[in-house]
Amino acid sequence: MDKVLLQKDGNVAIITINNPKALNALSTEVLQDLEAAVLDVKNDKDIYAVIVTGAGEKSFVAGADIAEMKDKTVEEAAEYGRFGNKVFRDIETLEKPVIAAINGFALGGGNELAMACDIRLAAENAVFGQPEVGLGITPGFGGTQRLARLIPVGLAKEIIYTGRNIKAPKALEIGLVNALYPLEELMPAALKMAKGIAKNAPLAVAASKKAINEGLNQTIDGGIATEVAEFSGCFATEDQKYGMDCFLNKVKEKQFSNK
Template structure:
């Protein structure tokens, strides 16, 4: 249900259940978590996450599977969805979501776990769980609030309203919107632009950005200073600064 394709220095992860609009059942969540855990130990520099087909990134959790769950089973399902999202968020490499269609409910939560979100002009995003009688369960109340602020997040979650790609861009839910037939190429271009930089520096930057969401300012600044200092123990730092002074392109090796 999840495919990995390596295109060094990039890896592509594709939710591959197009006949169900890439709806996320338990097995898909397990596969997604394992894919990102595997890639976390890989030498690829950037990961792009997308959905198979041209209709959906992921239309949400599989309602047919959820409908008859007991509260205990629902808790386990929520924790499984959160574990998949956490595997994405905790990957040391930057993760770009290429949202090629519907990203609703759990699909939106998967996108929220990524570092950068690019949308096609046909994308539709939202957290419609309350229309099914449940709140978001895979991080929507937490990550959406941190991304767009409590007022906008509250309105979207309380109403279950879907938003177009253009509105998602306006409220800061996505970084950019492209014609559908350009989306994957644009995602690749962005990934390659990131991959040209020092991979250790990019990973340290991601770790520091994550700290900004979890700790107070002084603690975050202390982490940033330590990350900055740590980079000076690498060959990449010496190569990057030497290349700048010598007016040539740096050849980073990730060491």
């Protein structure tokens, strides 16, 4: 994987988009490497949380590769869109929680990648936007769908229709990101959060993610049924018995087995 780096720090995986000369733009090669990295993390039972970030200090992901897209036919564009969406859905549905550490520009496909993650932490210099209409296209990697689910629909439409960028404080104000940090503090904060998540029972975290994601597309009654199924399923795990024993015996330092 030349365009994506995968590092592991204990039970945390760090996926870095490594195309800084192009501001980490999402070429087909980058998407293919990202797909491979996500598959690696998915299959690694010792990884309990994931961080996605961009190389350098300017850009998380500045968008898709416009030079590569420019001359695509309708059929080629559809294939490209389906592939990008497939990779982002792999991230969104990954059993392990994913934190986006947004270290600069998150435009177009970059904002779409961030939105596919569970939690978004951003540097104070980060800039967000969906500028596609200024290029004669729509967002193509889930932007029209996820943005309107994350923030008020009217704001999502304004951002997409105008193509204007928004700065980090505005992104925090409207709920697009969870928190802001000075650039030098961003990765330490993301790593601290990821390691905090990884200390909890991995199967319970995965079940919580599934219940939230599936429940968002159901009625409240359907969502509650999903939650009850995930909740009760935890009682078949060793981690449930261990976690409750630790609580009753006042054991603070726990080591879940992921079983």
